[in-house]
Amino acid sequence: MAIDVKDYLQPHVSLSISERLDLVRRRFTDESHIAVDQEAFRNDDDRAVLYICPAQVFKLNEEEDSCIVNFEDCLECGTCQVARRYTSWRNPKGGYGVTYRYG
């Protein structure tokens, strides 16, 4: 297939996080593999998990001042539990979770 060089002169555009997540195959059971100690989350002035997670799994429920965990978006890096020990993370059941095409 001939390449049209003009196609490759357009700026690269960063996708939104949800568009990026859509590129990765994820398979999940109903059971969450991530738990958050809500009390400790409330006491975390930084609310660090809200920004440290590259998949934006943690969202703030403003009304209840609690942390929502969209565990099915998790890309399994383990960073949340290292950044804040009030998140407990375990490996999803075998065969579940992410499957990368490239890696």
Next chain:
Amino acid sequence: MSDEKFEVIIVGAGLSGVAAALTLARNGVEVLVIERGDFPGAKNLFGGILYSGVLAELVPKFWEKAPIERHIVNRRWVALDVDSQVAIDLKSAHFDKPPYNNTFTALRSQFDRWFAEQAEEEGALIICETTVEGLLTEGDRVVGVRTGRDDGDVFADCVILAEGANALLSEGAGLRPAMTPANRVNAVKEVLALPSEIIEDRFHLEGSQGAAVEYFGGAVKGMVGSAFIYTNRDSISVGVGCLIEDYLGTKTAPYELLDEFKAHPSVAPLLRGAKTVEYATKMIPEDSYDDFSDLYADGIMLVGDCAGLVNPSIHHEGTNLAMASGVFAAEAFLEARKKRDFSRTGLGSYRSRLNASWVMQDLKHYRGTVDFLRANREFIDSYPRITVELMRDYFTIDDTPKTEVRRRLIRKVRDEVSFLRLMRQLWQARKNLI
């Protein structure tokens, strides 16, 4: 699987686990590898440059058959500030012939799968879609693993943990110090599709030649870490990795840093027309040699990332250390097997093999790198920035006389850099950075 017994169980079919499995199977050991992904490599990710010295010994001329992307002939180290770059550029046709400087780009989902097949051909049994949830012990001795399957207990003379950077089992069993924001990097990466012809043109490459570009300084806002672009065959890998501690300290979201990096005026032209086809994230260990635990105990050994075996210096090597440690653990098992002693004493040659090799010599040499950078932030923040500014100012053409430009630059260095501190730092840097 209930009550099954193998000679060795390996947890994780990544680079270290498979290198161990291949070596064991080749020597007639009954070995079971348990992998949580759908297939070996399904959950694995790196930058990445595959450093292949050990691989070439395990599978001679692997480059003729393995799914590798390109061999690296061009390495570039770039300091960025807000809108400028200064680079050191090494390009050598010397690297164009076997063994290609043992430096290749690869995609792990494809490479690890192939590597695991080589171990299977030697007789290793690899079970996928199975998560190891805990270790089985008798007294202090590890005797097997508990998997998430029904009847999921499996027994062995020896367990090799090759679970990677998110070392939950190793940490849980007290076999390594806790993972902390100061000893773990978070890395995010995108694979961007580009036709091979465009890549070769854009990065000045021919055929299967490849380029590896690492970015420092302003590229990662002066955090301990770096950004990278590696050329694959018909895609490029673009990512950033920084200490979690620094993300927390600056309240930066990793993907925002990645997006800023991609938009930098020095970087954006390399990405034109490229479409993101994958987004991924993982941790990288930056444990220091000084914090390593023994890495073995009764009936168990730790290899690769879970042991902390990554060279955190500018070399950024983990792949070859992972494979080397897998091979050493396999050899230690073979020695223990002769006496049928799989206790701590019996397996002790694992650590002595590691210690006697380049693996521990390198890790020992770079034991202070991360702490040095954490304590001397100028090396990742102001020094790269000042270097870029000096070069830019020196080559800025207006009608100022060159002698006046020189005077200004010297003044700038005097104002911004403490000479004594710099000398002291350079003295320490020779041990920690180079």
